[in-house]
Amino acid sequence: MKLIPKTEHTCSKCSTRFYAPSLNDFSYGEFLLWSASGECRYLNAFEDSTYKEVIKLLEEYEKLHILRKSLQEIYGELACDPDEKNLCFHITNPPCPKCRSTEISSIGGQKIEACTVPNVTHIFWNALTYEGKKHRLNSLVNCGNDQ
Numbered sequence: 001m002k003l004i005p006k007t008e009h010t011c012s013k014c015s016t017r018f019y020a021p022s023l024n025d026f027s028y029g030e031f032l033l034w035s036a037s038g039e040c041r042y043l044n045a046f047e048d049s050t051y052k053e054v055i056k057l058l059e060e061y062e063k064l065h066i067l068r069k070s071l072q073e074i075y076g077e078l079a080c081d082p083d084e085k086n087l088c089f090h091i092t093n094p095p096c097p098k099c100r101s102t103e104i105s106s107i108g109g110q111k112i113e114a115c116t117v118p119n120v121t122h123i124f125w126n127a128l129t130y131e132g133k134k135h136r137l138n139s140l141v142n143c144g145n146d147q
């Protein structure tokens with residue numbers, strides 16, 4: 001759990017301005033994950049062992065296959081528990097409350113009160129065997145590939 005100040009974001013699609021928690025530029029190794037319903041989770045990649053685990057798994061995978069997605073693109077869906085509505089978390093910008101776009105044109109310097117963001121959890125992932133994790137990765141990166 002982490003206390004993170006809310007910063008003004010401007011949606012690049014519909015120009016809606018909204019406040020959402022945002023890490024500062026010096027937060028190396030720290031990420032916010034967002035679900036499509038607007039839930040937010042915090043990840044410290046240095047403290048969370050699953051992040052290193054996924055990096056290793058991707059290295060193994062890349063010896064055999066071409067990986068068309070980046071670590072940050074797949075990590076949330078692969079290794080993190082979904083939100084209450086069963087929507088996956090992604091390392092991305094907050095979704096616009098009006099149009100749901102995650103394309104943000106600007107993030108203002110003005111901050112308002114901080115909010116508490118819970119840590120991302122890995123109950124499902126941690127219960128899988130090594131083979132189960134490889135299988136999950138395989139099914140995730142293969143869907144949507146042009147054959």
Ligand SMILES: [Zn+2]
Nearest residue numbers: 011014096099
């Ligand atoms: Zn918007």
